[in-house]
Amino acid sequence: MDRWEVFGKRTLDDPWTSVGAVHAPDREMALLLAKESFFRHGEGVDFAVVRLDDLHVFGRSDLLAFATDKTYRLQAGYTGMGDKRRRATAKAQAAGAVIDRPRPADKRVLNTSHRRREAADD
């Protein structure tokens, strides 16, 4: 009997997510078993089965790891943005260059005199 990998979607705009596996002799049985095994409680809006033989797994985590420093590809490569922002603003303030024109109330001129954590930061 074949093993089938089961994929589900919580919402229609979600990508397929692997949720488990079933054993079944054919596609119809696999779909039925998948439905009864994984989607009895409103777990999603659609699901699919793929015969394990048709799933080609890469299986080489060593080739997905970064051999060299590639943090520039990650959010983590750009930390301390709030500090950089304050430093640049402080410089503009010292030069009298900050532009204080009418703006939305929640977008006040960035206060550089003390370190505030703002929601927009980092």
Added chain:
Amino acid sequence: MSYETRTAEFKAAIDAGGMVEAGDWMPDEYRQAALRFIEMHANSEIMGALPEREWIARAPSLRRKLSLTAKVQDEVGHGHMLYRVAEDLGKSRDAMIADLIAGKTKFHNVFHYPTVTWGDVAVIGFLIDGAALVTQKALLECSYAPYVRVLKRICAEESLHQRHGEDVVLELCAGSDAQRQMFQDAVNRWWEPIMQFFGPPSKPERDVLLHWRLKTRTNEQLRQRFFDTYVPKLWDLGISVPDPALAYDEAAGEWTWTQPNWDTFWQVVKGNGPMTETRLAWRRWMHEAHGWVREAMAESPARSAA
């Protein structure tokens, strides 16, 4: 069921928040509108990689070269994912690429302009990726599900680009006077094209993309969102925007701004921008030079065995 009834039911389903899948029945107008919109998005990702690609070798440090290369790779990847989504709507990838390099289909106005200095790269990374992020985030609520799935991934990468762009901006603004000036000059060059990027203020009731919920916000709503986020940030850095009218109107609850020249905008997107021909020629050359890859893929043993 008649075509009209079916279309009416389809429209009602969309208005009720329904999503459309590639295999679902859809009215021809929906298919056409979705295809044109997503194809133009894909074209813009592919062509949008070029202005920055021009700066990889000239980027000021090894890390900036690497990050710019990674970003260009992301943009081309966005193009590929979007062509894949567009293909299901009935136009082959080959046909889309052929039309793009023949200048028959459009791409965003901002990618028809030259990148003169490293300051332009800062503007692209911060303000143009920022503008793209504002529009693409709004598209996450659109009705075509395969597009939304791809956009989720694209938005995650775009927010990284935007952060990278801000990092470059902050470095210039905290640097020497010449560096600040370089960025200011670039903002001055790019402001009008960025205003044009969002498109002219349009009548929502006549917008076919809004009708089918392929877009959920008007051009003007998106432009206002962009002002909210980016204008205060520029001002805080002492960077001015070349529009003396630009200010937030407290009473109206929105920004006042000056309309750019819309004739220039239409000229540019129709293929008469300062860099249109150069970049299309470059894209044509690359397409031909890499023809052997497509040939090799078509001949692969796995394919003939299948």
